[in-house]
Amino acid sequence: MPRTLTDPTADRAAAFATDAAADGLTVSLIGSCVATLTGRSQRDLAAGVRTLLWKPDDTVVVHGASGRDPDAWASGGPVTVDAADGLTVACDGGHTAGALRVRFDAVHTATAFDAAGADATTVSGTEAALKDRVLDTPDLVEPGFQPLATERDTPAGPIDIYGRDADGTVTAVELKNVRAGPAAASQLQRYVAALRRTLHADATVRGILVAPAVTAKTRRLLADRGLTFSPVSPPGSRDR
């Protein structure tokens, strides 16, 4: 059963928020506030009307006028509420993160509610689905490609798919379900180099990057290193 306060005093809002959090509820505060983050990087939010969410896991997010990401946030520390000079919500995020302090001049709306069930999500269409598709139809990678193992371990990390090409040459396949950048090429290169060291000194090892697309620079990087790009769209994609 959600509770709501309109234009509460700082004292009332502080008690309201503290009680709600103690009951495991999510608290939403809408009002005019300033915020500061002190730590490795300093960040200051000028006065403005924002939404603060204090979640039951003691994550605090402060959302401003635009964008998907919060303007400021903190998690990890205990959350403290103080009504000495306006309503102040504070949370220390630890050494690397820093400490967040949000001070409200005025709280327009304070709402507390039980976010029951609000954490069950089902996801599909991720890299795992792409892997399934490739394992099901290895020819998508390259005609004659034969998968032998997934997540095969090397000193440089696990190879997404390890196998042999039509000629029997050892091949490392790296999967990306998004347009691949230089980091993907470097990653594949590390795996191939590790395989060459692991296997016999004169062993030939190929590397294939499987992704819906690559950037131009990445395509050059791959070519320079004798690596191959194979375009494969993820299962649910509209551009089959």
Next chain:
Amino acid sequence: MPRTLTDPTADRAAAFATDAAADGLTVSLIGSCVATLTGRSQRDLAAGVRTLLWKPDDTVVVHGASGRDPDAWASGGPVTVDAADGLTVACDGGHTAGALRVRFDAVHTATAFDAAGADATTVSGTEAALKDRVLDTPDLVEPGFQPLATERDTPAGPIDIYGRDADGTVTAVELKNVRAGPAAASQLQRYVAALRRTLHADATVRGILVAPAVTAKTRRLLADRGLTFSPVSPPGSRDR
């Protein structure tokens, strides 16, 4: 001036949200909802009480019970509201992102407010500050290091700091203001290789990764490639 509705009908809430958005206000809806994202990756949120924020830039974020990141979001498309079967907020994020549909069984609180001023932020202590510090005191990188240029362009991308070491050897410095992982080592390696190709064939080129710390595997990667790690904490850091 914020407006608030408590337990509105779907019709009332829809009109309220549409009007508010037309006025450039931010809309906050708290209530029981399900959500689906259809596109390259499929995501389904089971029934639960969540907070939906519809921002003036037509970003829609849906926050659940935990975590910094929204459970679902959309931006890019126009946002549509429909009251046919409960309150449905929808936004098509385009080809790669997919389309978001959030359907509320019940809206507990609907609030609309002008998020004026809520986008002015000041940031300091980022990588730029680390660069300033290093340029001010090059010995932090290594005794005798001399910076010659920043953002020097190579075929592999811009080098953070380009200079010479105490012996006059050409040196590429890559800055990270966080603990560095394998990607940073690869990035530095690409820059060094590009410099070797650009300069005379027999030119010696060194690479130094400057960061507060590196992971163990990254340290090995650097050593294997003859690259150097130099620990430097960012200016505001507590561990000086």
Next chain:
DNA sequence: CGTGCCAGGTGCCTT
């Protein structure tokens, strides 16, 4: 708990 790596990454800036 550290380390590595994916992510609908997002956001910012340059060409």
Next chain:
DNA sequence: AAGGCACTTGGCACG
């Protein structure tokens, strides 16, 4: 618009 890269990246899975 596309590419490249930092980010308090967040979050997950694994040793």
